[in-house]
Amino acid sequence: MSVLAERLSQLAPVWRQQYREFLAEYGNAVVAEIRAGQVAGGMRGVPALLCETSLVIPTEGLRIRGIPILELEDRTPEEIFYLLCTGELPSAEHRAALQQELAQRATVPAYVWNALRALPSDSHPMALLSAGLLMMERESAFRKAFEAGTPRAELWKPLLEDCLTLLGRLPTLAAGIYRLRFHGAEPNEPNPQADWASNYAAMLGLPDPEGRFRDLVRLYLVLHSDHEGGNVSALTGYTVASALSDPFYAISAALNGLAGPLHGLANQECLRFLLHIQQELGPAPDDHQLEQFLEQWLASGRVIPGYGHAVLRVTDPRFTAFRTFAQRHGLQHELIALVEQLYRIVPTVLQRQGKAKNPWPNIDAISGVLLYTHGLREFEYYTVLFGVSRAMGICAQLLVHRILDTPIMRPKSVTLEQLRTMALEHSSQPQDAGSPA
Numbered sequence: 001m002s003v004l005a006e007r008l009s010q011l012a013p014v015w016r017q018q019y020r021e022f023l024a025e026y027g028n029a030v031v032a033e034i035r036a037g038q039v040a041g042g043m044r045g046v047p048a049l050l051c052e053t054s055l056v057i058p059t060e061g062l063r064i065r066g067i068p069i070l071e072l073e074d075r076t077p078e079e080i081f082y083l084l085c086t087g088e089l090p091s092a093e094h095r096a097a098l099q100q101e102l103a104q105r106a107t108v109p110a111y112v113w114n115a116l117r118a119l120p121s122d123s124h125p126m127a128l129l130s131a132g133l134l135m136m137e138r139e140s141a142f143r144k145a146f147e148a149g150t151p152r153a154e155l156w157k158p159l160l161e162d163c164l165t166l167l168g169r170l171p172t173l174a175a176g177i178y179r180l181r182f183h184g185a186e187p188n189e190p191n192p193q194a195d196w197a198s199n200y201a202a203m204l205g206l207p208d209p210e211g212r213f214r215d216l217v218r219l220y221l222v223l224h225s226d227h228e229g230g231n232v233s234a235l236t237g238y239t240v241a242s243a244l245s246d247p248f249y250a251i252s253a254a255l256n257g258l259a260g261p262l263h264g265l266a267n268q269e270c271l272r273f274l275l276h277i278q279q280e281l282g283p284a285p286d287d288h289q290l291e292q293f294l295e296q297w298l299a300s301g302r303v304i305p306g307y308g309h310a311v312l313r314v315t316d317p318r319f320t321a322f323r324t325f326a327q328r329h330g331l332q333h334e335l336i337a338l339v340e341q342l343y344r345i346v347p348t349v350l351q352r353q354g355k356a357k358n359p360w361p362n363i364d365a366i367s368g369v370l371l372y373t374h375g376l377r378e379f380e381y382y383t384v385l386f387g388v389s390r391a392m393g394i395c396a397q398l399l400v401h402r403i404l405d406t407p408i409m410r411p412k413s414v415t416l417e418q419l420r421t422m423a424l425e426h427s428s429q430p431q432d433a434g435s436p437a
C-alpha cells in the first residue's frame with residue numbers, strides 16, 4: 001500500500017464524519033447572497049465550492065493547507081503533494097517513499113509515444129499533453145474498480161492509484177513532448193532513483209552544469225501546484241470527476257482549460273510582451289520611454305500581461321518567490337532587468353488608468369523569463385510545465401472530494417429572462433436591516 005493510501009485510510013473516516021456532521025448541523029444555513037451580475041458573470045466571488053487543499057487570501061496570497069506559500073518555497077513537489085492530500089507535511093521517510101512510488105511509475109507506454117509522433121508537428125504542446133494523458137485512460141484503476149462494483153466509500157483508493165500513476169508519468173510525458181515537438185529528438189528515459197523535479201529537469205535535456213535549472217524547475221513545480229478550486233482548470237477537473245469519470249479524463253479536461261490565454265497560457269503571453277517591448281524600445285529602455293509605451297499599450301485596449309488578478313489584491317507571493325530566486329542566484333539578464341523595471345512602473349500606470357482592481361504582478365510576470373534565461377526558450381511550452389505542477393493540486397482536490405463522497409456537480413442554470421424575473425421579484429421584497437441598499 002502506498003504511504004499516502006496508508007495515511008489517508010486513517011484520515012478518511014475522520015473527514016467523512018466531520019463532513020456528515022457539518023451537513024446535518026448547517027446543511028440548510030444561508031451563507032451568502034448572490035447578485036444577478038454574479039450569475040451572469042462567471043460566478044465571480046460566489047462561495048459555491050468546497051476546496052480543502054488551498055486558499056487564496058486576497059490580501060496575502062496562496063496558502064496550501066493553511067501554510068503560506070513562501071514558507072513552502074524550499075520544499076520538494078513530493079512534500080507538497082503529500083501536504084495537499086493529507087494536510088500534513090511528510091516525514092523524511094514518507095517523502096522518500098512517495099518519491100520512489102512516483103519514480104517507479106515514470107515510464108510512459110510506447111503506444112503513447114507512437115500516437116504523439118503521428119500528430120502534426122504544429123500541434124500545441126498543451127494539446128499533446130492532454131491527448132497523451134487521455135490515451136492512458138485505458139489503464140485506469142478507478143474505472144475498473146467502478147465497473148467491478150466497488151462501493152463508493154472505497155473508490156478514493158483506486159482514484160489515488162490513478163493519480164500516482166498519472167503524476168509519476170507526467171514529467172516523462174511532458175519532457176518527451178518538449179523533445180519531440182521542438183527538437184525532433186526522442187524522449188529521454190526517466191531515472192528510477194531521481195526525485196520528481198530532478199527527473200523532469202534532466203529529461204528535458206537542457207545543459208545544466210550547476211544544477212540551477214533543476215532548482216528552478218523544483219521551485220516552479222512547488223509554486224504552481226494549487227490555487228483553490230474555482231479557477232478554470234480546477235473547476236473543470238472537479239466537474240468532470242464528479243460524474244465519476246476517472247482522473248485521466250478529469251486531468252486531461254483540466255489541462256484543456258489551463259491552455260486558455262486568460263488562465264495558464266498567460267505566462268507565454270507575458271514573455272511575448274517582454275520581447276515585444278525590447279523589439280520596440282531596444283534592450284534597455286529608460287523609465288520614461290517604458291511608461292509612455294505602457295500608456296499607449298493600454299490606450300489601444302490591451303491588457304498588461306502578468307499584472308492583475310481575479311482574487312489577489314497584493315503582489316503575488318509566488319512572484320516574490322521567483323524574484324528572490326533570481327536575486328539569490330545573482331541572475332544578470334536584460335530581460336530580468338526589464339521585469340524589475342516593469343515592477344517599478346506598471347502598478348502606477350495601472351492605478352492611474354483606474355480600471356484594474358489589482359495593479360500588482362501575478363506569478364506570470366516573472367516565471368517565463370526565468371525559464372527563458374535558463375535556455376528553455378520555446379515559450380509555447382511554458383504552460384506544459386504549469387500543467388505538470390497543477391495536476392498535483394487538482395489530483396489532491398479530486399481525492400478529497402472522493403473521500404468525502406461529494407455528489408455530482410449540478411448547479412441550476414437560468415435564462416436571462418428568468419434572471420430578470422428573479423431580480424425584479426427580489427428587489428420588490430422588503431430588505432432586512434443587514435442587506436445592502
Ligand code: HAX
Pocket residue numbers: 262263264265266298302303304305306307308309310311350355356357358362363364
Ligand atoms: N492590464 C490592463 N487592464 C487590466 C489588467 C491589466 N493587467 N488587469 C485588469 N484590467 C482591466 C480589466 O481588463 C477590466 O477592464 P474592463 O472593465 O474594460 O473589462 C478591469 O481592469 C477590471 O478587471 P479586474 O476586475 O481587475 O480583473 P478581472 O478579475 O476581470 O481579470 C485578469 C483578472 C487576471 C484576467 C486580468 O487582470 C488580466 O487580464 N490580466 C492580464 C493577464 C494575466 O496576467 N493573466 C494571468 C492571471 C494569473 C493566472 O490565472 N494565471 O493562470
